[in-house]
Amino acid sequence: MSLTLTQDFEYQLKKLAVSCESIENDDAKTKNYTGLANYNVFKIALKYITPFIKYYQNTVLSPSDQVLLTLAKLSLNLDYKDLRYRFSISPYPVSTYFKNTLYIMCLRLKNFVFWPDRDILKKTMQNSLKEFFHGNTTGIIDFERMWV
16 A cells, blocks of 8 residues: 555656646646747757757756756746756756756757847837937847846
8 A cells, every 4th residue: 555655646746846748738837937939839949959968877857858947947037946846856956957958058049049230220129219228229138037
């Protein structure tokens, strides 16, 4: 009987933990944890990133879950302790996963960021912003989900 209780407990813990498996085909959870529109967009991003994440035998999280952890940190501004509990891992690897994955994401996804020339930015900027910033603005970053 104790084996059944143990299995049930492990199942309940697994249900609570955040993982690619737990957000699969759930667009609301995917958007919440990654900031991406849906699970399919997340899968596409994984194809560009995961082949470059080193995976060792003692690695606790899969490369896909490491990407999810990184996007959750960026999207929700979660601290490492929170991520540790959400992903059911020990404290040490959280920061390592985040830093390594972020570095790979920067290398692999930088070509997807389009930054127009300054002349185009000035021509397309709203008049109210031109007046407020006196034409000295290059871009406005959306901090909707970031807390300072």
